[in-house]
Amino acid sequence: MVNAANNVLRISGLKVAYGGIKAVKGIDLEVNEGELVTLIGANGAGKTTTLKAITGTLPACKVEGTISYLGQSLKGTQSFHLVERKLAMVPEGRGVFTRMTIQENLMMGAYTRDDKAGIDADIAKWFDIFPRLKERAGQLAGTLSGGEQQMLAMARALMCHPHLLLLDEPSMGLSPIMVDKIFEVIRNVSKEGITILLVEQNAKLALQAAHRGYVMDSGAITMTGNADDMLHDPRVKAAYLGE
Template sequence: MAQDQPILELRNVVSAYGRIQALKGISLKVYPGEIVTIIGANGAGKSTTLMTICNIVKAVQGDVMYKGERINGVNSDLLPAMGLCQVPEGRRIFPRLTVMENLDMGAFFRKDNAGIKDDIERVFDLFPKLRERRKQLGGTLSGGEQQMLAMARSLMSRPKVLLLDEPSMGLAPLLVQQIFNIVKMINEQGVTVVLVEQNANLALQCAQRGYVLETGNVVMEDEAGKLLENPDIRKAYLGE
């Protein structure tokens, strides 16, 4: 795939919950190797954007393109094997499975046992706490550890694109910084990241580019550094 071709693209995408339009014709592009963040107030359509990419919420209009192919209608269960994986809001790990069993679930479609073993070591290097807790049930982990497990489980599918939905939600400030550092490390290992995040300040510091959503519309897009300096953005989303 040519570097100037987006790995992920939304073209005039409309999606709805019943009769209520959540996305009103949004377009965005994500290029290989980027961290792109989507910011906006609660109810702006940020999480809906990720769920529409994964076909959990149906796009009623427009095209969702991945690696140049239209993926509208592709079953969400098939997307991880294609390299497109979401870490949903609220973590959604398997609470009654151990850390190791959760990681195995992330690689459920893979047959390369040696590669799976290598990847388990790789995620334990990224998340040393999980190595210590590997025999512990997921439901007994702290909130921060569950977030780490959700991210680690997604990495076990060897994603090309990782969709991260509110990774800092409910975490202590120290842990939030740690999670964002890990997001950068994942990106440096060659994974393209789409980051939906309430903490606009940290998200824009982490990303290369950003999109601002308001009530289902993209109202602004720019380099993350320029959005951080934009007085309207600072007033609306950074509490200034």
Template structure:
């Protein structure tokens, strides 16, 4: 079997004396869209921070394209094809939309390709084209999320990490964000999606992992997880108790 594009083995992450991630295994094959779902505080964002070098490991291994990337600097990972859209978007508020997109391509030197990709982002996100010279800090939350995704895609990532892309957005914007997520996946970019909206995440994904209190409690094909009684009770608002998932 081919080695997965990304694999975590025995990953442990601590904040002081608190274990936020307690020895999880997770893998993402090339071309997959994998969802990591769970309640707030389950350890999902901490897992992404560990992958991208924003949080040191207490134990375990992170391999990307067959090589260990534990401790690698975030900018070095971007150059190797791994990009992240952080929770809270993190756009450059005092830069224009176009300048933000150019920042996403900071590792590249192909000017013609960069210009073509900016036009491609404007085609994917027409709202950004309308506001190309507007400062990012003056945009709505939904528009900023579109910009954050477009900026990450400007690096032409092999693996895109998305942290809670639907958080705080209107239903119309959430629908647009997930439309883009599915489109990006269909175009061949591998995606690891962290998302509290379990239904939308699993409907978009090929496979899924469920995190609870720093542990992976369930994993499998996304369609099967959507039908799992424990997932339905805990995360899809159907009859049953959230505590069932821990059993």
């Protein structure tokens, strides 16, 4: 159930500059409790930079503005402490631990927990959702296909029971069948009440899954609104849906 009165993530006046290049130009964005919010836009619009600003994983650059999570500033928070605060991210390119097995990757996702029975139950749950991972539980993650690695990256992030899940281009480079599976899981995770900020180039799928959307272009937010309304907006159709 979406609760607009309960703000999970709020970004105000965010600017990111690499030398003289302004990658993000003073954006405002918010995600409320239980929402699935998508940030869409062309490649190079500044979407991934925005996520990296939230998680504190940007290379050396100038960052201005405020980012608050559950009412507290994230400024100065080291990225590895975010998981302890129930903020998890599935990065672009998946970022699995290639020299660890699938089972070990999932265990790493639960490193902040000490409830062994609960961890075992969650691993069983994800093996049920992604049978391919179960079949390959002892296999090194680096030997998996791109789609299998995306499954693993999502399951690993969800092992910490995040309050906020950040997803960066989860459909990138995947087959249509795998994309459908990943988005099915995203919708189901949202139905479970987990708050999600989804960065995605596949605007149609993203808006179909989301409650609200933001359009980012050249480092600025150019449009925001109800996802279904945006899906039928002629400007969005022309620019991002190929219609």
